[in-house]
Amino acid sequence: MSSLRVAIAWCASACLFSTQIQAEAVENDPAAELESLRQRLKALEEKVGADALARTHEPAASDSASANRLGRLSFAGDARYRAESIDAGAVDNDRHRVRARFGVEASVTDTMMTAFRLSTGEGDPRSAHLTFSGGYSRRSIGIDLAYLQWAVAPELRVAAGKLPYPNWQPAQSIFIGGDFNPEGWSTSYASQSGWFANAHHFWLQTRLDEADSRQSGLQLGFTSDAKGATRFTVAAAYTDFMRVAGRKPFLDGVNPYGNSLNAAGELQNDFNIAELASEVTFERYPGSLTLFTHVARNAYAGENDIAYATGVTVSPSRWKHWRFGYQYARIEKDALFGQLMDGDFGGGSTDSRGHAFRVAYRPQGRWSSTLSYLRNDVNISSTAPQPFDLIQLDIDFIY
Template structure:
């Protein structure tokens, strides 16, 4: 290439010199031509060098382009892989979060349909004629959510049907031309397990203390409000609580002390062989700042002794006594073959009165209606004198929820499949069993039959 360019340059240089010039001054012309040729050769060398450099740069750019293209293909492949991996990780994170949420939150509830028959000889119509027997259908629905925001704290919120916000009942009678039924707050509490042996509960809570067998000294539907401290260590257990019943405020010259319920329980569970155990407990509560005040709920003493005073021109029923109640209970559990058997007994006495101050109960339960095709049957007997217990806490079905009662309760249940139970309960009671200083007849019969269809989830 270089020789071709040089020959072309020489030919061009020679053609530019007139023929006569060679004859006139040959030496000077040849020197001039040589100088021109040397200049052309330098230019050709420079061009050749520049051409070589351009070729090298072009090769380098081509290699760089190929490398960039390879990198681009790699990055595209990696991006597709990352998108797929990210999507998979997002799915796994969602699954993990869902599993984590599900492990910390539980939703439970139950629904009960009840047929009920009541015969109460203490009731009379406005004309003094004995009231007719009562027949009614009732429903109860409950829904509760419990969550564990931390490993040692549980929070619970529960709702229940109710009729008139009765603290001892979640039932709603079927009536009033299909009207909507109230669904009220039943539980709102925290349970802080601050140590392996102890926990603190605050809010509107389930009853934190232990009751022997089928005890009726406390109604099962009551959800007390306040603070409770519990402990469990080996075979020992206990609870101390401080509950608010009324909060009062007013002028300094008025009575503003809050009506409260203070109490404590201590107990133990003793193993007796491989399949038997004995539970013993002692319980004390004090109804403070209630004496001389209107009964807490619905101005009804529920047969506790009361006085009538005039408040702002209105006759008002007030409690005559305080209620400082000590109770003890025992429960023995064992097996008859494969069937559970429990027998229990309890007694209580109000320390603030000297008469009509004692309550006691006994009973047994054979079997346990819990799993598929299981059943249970039991009998209990109870006697509660007029001022032995604060009557607004006792079972609302036995003798209609009034003190000064005695009688039997017969129970039976069958579970055809798990979470579905059929119950039958019959109360054969007497009201006003030892009623004094009134014109009502004593030993008045009170009968109550309940047939329940229960489903829980």
């Protein structure tokens, strides 16, 4: 574990040092930099003309979107390389992983579209990562998204299939795994005044001889004008997991990911989860400052039923491509449905608490990197919680 920690720290330090040198070089000779910009602007005007130059100020995202479009089809993909080191008591695990996704969207009519995406994965609905192992065997590719969407009105959309999780969450929230794409239908409403609502009905397990296990939910929220110096979003949600108590864990029949089991190895509780989430961003801070809070309670459980997370993200103006984040979270044993929770915090289980530190480097382009350190405790409902440490380096590419 020590060698991987040293390598990750060295990479992060090298990136930081090189960025600082470049920034100081510009500051030490502003006249030369200004003259260089003038010469490049003049050459660009001569080459493409004033009208074409005006179009270069459009967002880069629109350029990339048009480059990946073919008629009514648009394509997108991403890839991630991950190196991580896990220290959980007697377990010391250094591993490398990869995730790759590729998808296509098709505009059927002006109001209807369909999407399909393939992804790597090993069966966990919360993560599409593959761990380097298995004697170089062929690895799994599966259906990550496959859904239809109808824009009933400019503010209202209905989707059905295997689709992205519809509820809004703060950017750093760990209550739902980032790769989680449920199966069923959802409805989303977003007004120009800032009010929004999301409703869903998903199928956990379909059965022939008895009632299905399902998940239904509703979220109501408001988001302020995105152009303001201070932006905020607040939302309340209620999710009902039906016919979960008395069933074996759904992923493998064994692992409850922190939730309580009865003597027969079945889930002890249903989950009726009420949530309140908020996020506020201040652009007048020297750079950008974002604060978030996310709280949840399982109304069905009689104890160990509270989850909360709070944190901050800072992007200093001097280092505009860097972001620094911190959060603290406490997820009691039956506060959340553990099989859908983030797969990193506390080893991907409830009954955990602790800190998460992140440093992200996001230059203008199609790649980024994030260094994370999680200092957690697991089995916190017991008399002897165990430590869980995770160091993780992600390098992401989009195309």
